[in-house]
Amino acid sequence: MTGTTEKQQAARRSDATRAAILAAARERFAEDGYEKATIRAIARDAKIDPSMVMRYYGNKAGLFAAAVSIDPDLLGLDLGPHEDIGRTLVRHFLTLWEENGELTALIRVAATDSQAADRMQTVLRDQLLPLARRLGRDPEEAQTRAALCASTMLGLALTRYVLRFPASTALTHDQITAWLGPTLHRYLTAPNP
Structure with a gap:
């Protein structure tokens, strides 16, 4: 005892x-x-x-x-009308990145450290993947669809918040949403090409 x-x-x-x-x-x-x-x-x-x-x-x-606590709350996110799914996700990600300075530091570390990379992959696996399964036409394609969405949003985060490319930082939220919203929507909902 x-x-x-x-x-x-x-x-x-x-x-x-x-x-x-x-x-x-x-x-x-x-x-x-x-x-x-x-x-x-x-x-x-x-x-x-x-x-x-x-x-x-x-x-x-x-x-x-x-x-670093990363909870993008994608599973609880109100996506609105079907045609607004991509734009809603882009606006949500922009808010996350701009309200949480830890995410910028995490993306820097994740590029060279496996533990930090695992942390980022957890978000993909636990939140974006189930969202893609829910929205995609073929559940077996969910991993591809989620990976494409992640690559787009992480690419934006890298160029806008880490590397601070002038052309990327100059874009307004509305411009980013207009450019990337349809892309995410297509990744999540369009038929397999």
Whole structure:
């Protein structure tokens, strides 16, 4: 009985330490950005030794992937009339990217770190794929349809928010929606070419 209690106490301490690290990391990443945030600063904020951060998360990229919360809420999104599906999704993604600075940092990290890339793929697998299944004509094509939508929106995010191409940043939301909305709509609903 004592062994179980000790294990439970250790598990609670471990959970509390992880929660403190993640809370400190979210604040530090939001305040300093990914590049400037350091493991030492995060550990100091969490009032723990930096080695504990490394023990639980391996490196800064692993910590970032665990700390960044991505919930685009695609499954609960009101898509409106069928003909507006693509435009609704584009507007929704623009709002997500502009209201959540963590996403810009995540796309930077995901290009070179497998844990961050897995985090981005989780969104595709858990949200965009079920949406494509619901809207597509052939459920077996859902992966292709979801991947095409993701490539379009991630391409926009990369050029607009990370690389900051002048032609991309100059576009208004209405222009982006007008250009990309029909494309996403076609990807999700058109017959297989």
